[in-house]
Amino acid sequence: MRLYNYFRSSASFRVRIALALKGLDYEYASVHLLKGGGEQFAAEFTAMNPAALVPVLDDDGVLLTQSLAIIEYLDETRPQPPLLPNDAAGRARTRAIALAIACEIHPLNNLRVLGYLSKTLSVSEEQRNAWYRHWVETGLTTVEGMLVGNDRTGACCHGDTPTLADICLVPQIFNAQRFNARLDHVPTVMRIHQHCLTLPAFAKSVPALQPDAE
Ligand SMILES: N[C@@H](CCC(=O)N[C@@H](CS)C(=O)NCC(=O)O)C(=O)O
Incomplete structure (x- = not known):
């Protein structure tokens, strides 16, 4: 798994916590939001996420955007420990x-x-x-x-x-x-x-x- 993210980004931070709670290893791919006007606007990045926002999670070729959608995907594909209550x-x-x-x-x-x-x-x-x-x-x-x-x-x-x-x-x-x-x-x-x-x-x-x- 590779997580495109930025250290200061709150939405990225959410996904890092979820990955850590699940005990999942991942490659950290930094997307600097300020350098050179913002690496999130580079064509290679917007090809993955047209919104030009981090985070993006690449799960073996499955490209995921929106931190809450990513976290629910992780919860569905790796259910333990659950990140949502059972009721x-x-x-x-x-x-x-x-x-x-x-x-x-x-x-x-x-x-x-x-x-x-x-x-x-x-x-x-x-x-x-x-x-x-x-x-x-x-x-x-x-x-x-x-x-x-x-x-x-x-x-x-x-x-x-x-x-x-x-x-x-x-x-x-x-x-x-x-x-x-x-x-x-x-x-x-x-x-x-x-x-x-x-x-x-x-x-x-x-x-x-x-x-x-x-
Ligand atoms: N709703 C999105 C929000 C993503 C988002 O706003 N990311 C910010 C960093 S926390 C970003 O990439 N900002 C770049 C910009 O504003 O140009 C999510 O939860 O993933």
Whole structure:
């Protein structure tokens, strides 16, 4: 397996965690999102993913895009340990938390969105960072509300073992910390984040430990 990814990319980080939880080895193929205007725009890369976004997973010739689709594919093809609960209601809750991050927060703070604000709309750095923090802080307030006081929340977002929800939560917090977003208003989110980082699959997947880390 080969994972086309970038150390700082949250969506890539999600797939690295899933691969590590499954105990799967893979070749790390770095796609630098800034160098030379962005290697994601190279023809060889857009032939694999017309969206020009990392990650892409090549599983023996099967090319996969979209981190959540990749993770569900891994869960279906290598079922142990499962990354989704075994009951329909649990799966729906886990996916809802994951999507609250992957659909409602992450797209608004993606590199190309921030770049459009700065370069095309001439928004100042201060305004761009205010945009970033607003959507992350608001989105994480929602996630906190989904977790706190719910009896299915455990050491992890759903129970005591990591699921798709934790796989989305941890990279989003790294991203938020990089932009100095407020996090003191989401104590349950932060408790789960800290717990996950004690688990080897999460700890080894962090940006700073990747081969292309700067
Ligand atoms: N929904 C996609 C998002 C992928 C995505 O946004 N990737 C970012 C890095 S986290 C990227 O490649 N950005 C490049 C750019 O904005 O030009 C997924 O989950 O895979």
